[in-house]
Amino acid sequence: xxxxxxxxxxxxxxxxxxxxxxxxxxxxxxxxxxxxxxxxxxxxxxxxxxxxxxxxxxxxxxxxxxxxxxxxxxxxxxxxxxxxxxxxxxxxxxxxxxxxxxxxxxxxxxxxxxxxxxxxxxxxxxxxxxxxxxxxxxxxxxxxxxxxxxxxxxxxxxxxxxxxxxxxxxxxxxxxxxxxxxxxxxxxxxxxxxxxxxxxxxxxxxxxxxxxxx
Amino acid sequence: xxxxxxxxxxxxxxxxxxxxxxxxxxxxxxxxxxxxxxxxxxxxxxxxxxxxxxxxxxxxxxxxxxxxxxxxxxxxxxxxxxxxxxxxxxxxxxxxxxxxxxxxxxxxxxxxxxxxxxxxxxxxxxxxxxxxxxxxxxxxxxxxxxxxxxxxxxxxxxxxxxxxxxxxxxxxxxxxxxxxxxxxxxxxxxxxxxxxxxxxxxxxxxxxxxxxxx
Numbered sequence: 532x533x534x535x536x537x538x539x540x541x542x543x544x545x546x547x548x549x550x551x552x553x554x555x556x557x558x559x560x561x562x563x564x565x566x567x568x569x570x571x572x573x574x575x576x577x578x579x580x581x582x583x584x585x586x587x588x589x590x591x592x593x594x595x596x597x598x599x600x601x602x603x604x605x606x607x608x609x610x611x612x613x614x615x616x617x618x619x620x621x622x623x624x625x626x627x628x629x630x631x632x633x634x635x636x637x638x639x640x641x642x643x644x645x646x647x648x649x650x651x652x653x654x655x656x657x658x659x660x661x662x663x664x665x666x667x668x669x670x671x672x673x674x675x676x677x678x679x680x681x682x683x684x685x686x687x688x689x690x691x692x693x694x695x696x697x698x699x700x701x702x703x704x705x706x707x708x709x710x711x712x713x714x715x716x717x718x719x720x721x722x723x724x725x726x727x728x729x730x731x732x733x734x735x736x737x738x739x740x741x742x743x744x745x
Numbered sequence: 746x747x748x749x750x751x752x753x754x755x756x757x758x759x760x761x762x763x764x765x766x767x768x769x770x771x772x773x774x775x776x777x778x779x780x781x782x783x784x785x786x787x788x789x790x791x792x793x794x795x796x797x798x799x800x801x802x803x804x805x806x807x808x809x810x811x812x813x814x815x816x817x818x819x820x821x822x823x824x825x826x827x828x829x830x831x832x833x834x835x836x837x838x839x840x841x842x843x844x845x846x847x848x849x850x851x852x853x854x855x856x857x858x859x860x861x862x863x864x865x866x867x868x869x870x871x872x873x874x875x876x877x878x879x880x881x882x883x884x885x886x887x888x889x890x891x892x893x894x895x896x897x898x899x900x901x902x903x904x905x906x907x908x909x910x911x912x913x914x915x916x917x918x919x920x921x922x923x924x925x926x927x928x929x930x931x932x933x934x935x936x937x938x939x940x941x942x943x944x945x946x947x948x949x950x951x952x953x954x955x956x957x958x959x
């Protein structure tokens with residue numbers, strides 16, 4: 532798609548949500564949807580939806596709506612989901628195991644290959660059908676496997692050092708849960724996850740609701 | 746603060762990030778910062794920062810910058826963080842345990858009281874210094890404890906039923922990790938967490954980087 536490069540960072544942030552909703556529609560057998568219906572389902576305005584979807588070519592037709600499967604496939608291309616990305620998890624504690632157990636990743640084309648940890652008590656354990664390897668084996672593993680994404684579920688103190696270690700290994704992206712915004716080596720993208728941000732937002736919404744009641 | 750009710754949903758979504766950065770500044774002993782410096786640190790424009798912070802009263806002074814501690818405290822009030830919210834976790838699997846082990850919540854005034862699970866193998870286990878209770882004990886617990894927030898780390902199939910069970914129990918907010926957008930009872934806020942959305946964003950950014958390189 533020639534339009535891909537024009538998609539702004541703001542719209543990119545919203546695409547996963549469209550992708551998720553369209554996937555749910557598909558799974559319930561809905562093949563067509565108007566921007567109005569999609570807007571009610573997603574809680575955003577219809578004009579926002581039309582604007583966003585126009586960004587990458589505008590697949591809707593007046594009075595006819597969007598072809599759900601086509602839109603889903605186009606968004607999956609932009610998201611790079613159909614490329615079947617391979618992942619490893621660095622940090623096999625509770626959070627690493629929780630992510631390893633999340634079956635939806637596989638459904639969306641993300642293949643998890645292995646977990647790594649520097650705790651000898653965890654090394655050689657299995658998580659689902661995967662093995663936990665020692666951190667000493669990381670470099671060798673990356674030389675013999677094509678891995679696109681490293682998931683960091685390690686303490687913040689180790690995050691930058693492990694990130695630096697991923698330079699020139701073929702890793703293209705870091706999904707970082709370490710509560711610290713790491714600086715990636717050249718050619719590697721980072722997505723920093725701050726779980727507590729959404730807890731703060733919840734707390735703020737509770738606060739505002741209570742003020743309105745009082 | 747009289748201005749609190751005017752803060753828009755969009756700005757509220759950005760406040761946790763300001764709060765996080767300001768907290769880091771405070772912990773490194775920085776007491777004053779200009780919108781320009783804060784903008785470089787956070788990767789947003791200075792004018793965005795001025796606009797956002799003006800929303801709730803505008804604490805900056807021309808040529809003088811922001812008082813970091815004052816701003817931090819004001820934002821913490823808006824976020825309702827200083828109120829010391831109490832939480833329980835429903836679902837004591839890997840993700841529930843990972844969240845229970847996240848020490849930063851306590852630092853930010855969120856007190857975790859207990860975990861609940863319907864798996865007999867987990868009931869009466871301890872996670873940190875907390876006990877895992879049976880789901881049968883949930884109602885009694887909520888009658889005898891003031892709990893503000895329920896964290897849902899349960900499979901999606903159970904999410905709506907457990908949500909409905911929280912009606913009229915004193916719970917004010919649900920932090921929902923169940924991969925399903927639940928419909929809350931009246932008077933309860935929900936924050937739905939979709940971990941895979943940020944993985945999709947990462948995948949999309951990798952895709953765009955590769956296109957630019959090719």
